[in-house]
Amino acid sequence: MAKSEYNLNAVNQRLKAAKTKVSIKQRGGSLSMVATLPPKSGSDRPNPYRQVIALHLPASENGFKRAEQEARLLGARLAAREFDWSLYQDDSSDRDLAAKLVERFKQHYMSTHTPTEATWENQWQKIYKRLPQDKPLDAATLVNLVRQTKRNSRNRKQTCQKFQKLADFAGLKVDLLQFQGDYGGSKVEDRDIPIDEAIVQFRANVTNPAWRWVYGMMAAYGLRDHEVFFCEFTSDGLRVTQGKTGPRLVFTALYPEWVEQWELTEVELPPVRLDRGYEYLSGLTSKAFKRYGIPFVPYDLRHAFAVRASVKFGYPISTAAALMGHSPETHLRTYQRHINQQQHLETSKRILGSSDRPKPPDA
Incomplete structure (x- = not known):
């Protein structure tokens, strides 16, 4: 406008x-x-x-x-x-205090969007808690708090975006987005993705049956750590009912044998509160991995699934992306970086060794 x-x-x-x-x-x-x-x-x-x-x-x-x-x-x-x-009879001297502004912004945001209370707490309020609650909000304070975050980090980017929304609502003239940097999918750090043999080996570390089921579901279906808590088996495959990118059908596991071997259709969720938000569930999953001595983070199972889909099963990028619930562009930008030279060599050998590979024309 x-x-x-x-x-x-x-x-x-x-x-x-x-x-x-x-x-x-x-x-x-x-x-x-x-x-x-x-x-x-x-x-x-x-x-x-x-x-x-x-x-x-x-x-x-x-x-x-x-x-x-x-x-x-x-x-x-x-x-x-x-x-x-x-809501409108605060003392005029209190109206511009950070705590008051945040509360009014929350009411405005909730009336124009549909987040849960948990989403507000985990994605918005956790950033606004950094503000000096009993002081008037000003541009200098916002800039100072932004500069205290690490450059080109997810925290810096989210802090800039959330503070800018609040500043715009408060009528403050400040450009915080200039500080957000270039964090994004292209900046995702390189990971040491576990090979499938290691995934099988470390599953045995998880002695709690419910958390072992969570581990198996992430490994076999490439689920995000919070999606494990919102999925169900159907005649067409595994259906994710809600999550970061909404519902989707994951029509097969990679490997399908893991579903039977690990009895994954026997759903056994840990006793957690599902109303606390996705970040809460992700945090519990990360703590469980550390508790059972898993030498990689939960999301590495999802990365391993992406590599497995492309290299060992030869799925087209569009199909692998659909399985994982994101765009082909995201798949290429985020996951293809983890397919190393040896994996490319394996793919090349498999294609060239296939009986139906392309043949040269007759002389």
């Missing part, structure tokens, strides 16, 4: 077009919301009437941007009959 569209007239026109029963009012250099609201506690007026809620926002581009967000949120609450004066 063009910057010129964040002014009093443009914002109110959009609010009217969206049938949001709230408008923005400018008095001097400050912005407020105007709407028909229930009487405040202690009022002698029996019915709702037009009232003003001060936003304490400047009449600037970022101020109008956040004012529009606040107006849409207020309109949604009024439409759902969930308006509560306690």
Whole structure:
């Protein structure tokens, strides 16, 4: 959206077009919301009437941007009959404290997206906890906290993105995305992927039957560590019911023999809370691997599956990617790096030794 569209007239026109029963009012250099609201506690007026809620926002581009967000949120609450004066009667000196801003941003985000409470805690609140909760939010604090994270890391990238969302909501003029670096799939560190013989060997270390089932499912089906807790066997194969990239069908195991040998169709999940979010489940799985002396991390089983699909089974990239629940581009960028020279040699020998390999033309 063009910057010129964040002014009093443009914002109110959009609010009217969206049938949001709230408008923005400018008095001097400050912005407020105007709407028909229930009487405040202690009022002698029996019915709702037009009232003003001060936003304490400047009449600037970022101020109008956040004012529009606040107006849409207020309109949604009024439409759902969930308006509560306690959300708008903070002492003006407290409204811009980090803790207050985060709480209002959470309410706005939850009203426009559909995350679970666990997702908010694990992906958003864990970053916002780094803020000085009892101090006003300012750009310098955000920049300083970003610079305390490791460059070109996942933590740096997530911190920049989450803080930028909060800054935009607060009307702060700061560009944090310039610091996020170039972390991504191409920056995934090289891994020492376990060979299949080692995967079989170390499975015996896992003495707890439930965690041994988790280990086997990740090895045989290439599941993400949290997906193991959300899957079921069907007549078409293993179905992942939810996870990072949504539901999918994993129509075969690699190797199919592991399913029978390890009795994987006999589902036995560890006693964990499934409502705590994917990161919580991933963390429990990592701790279990360490507890049983597994010399690699859970995700290495998924990487081994990717290599096995391409090298030993010769699956096309698109099919291997579909099995694993991501795009062919992601498969190439993230997993093909782990197929070393010896594995390429094995693939070449297998293809050339096949009876139906291409033959040269007759002389």
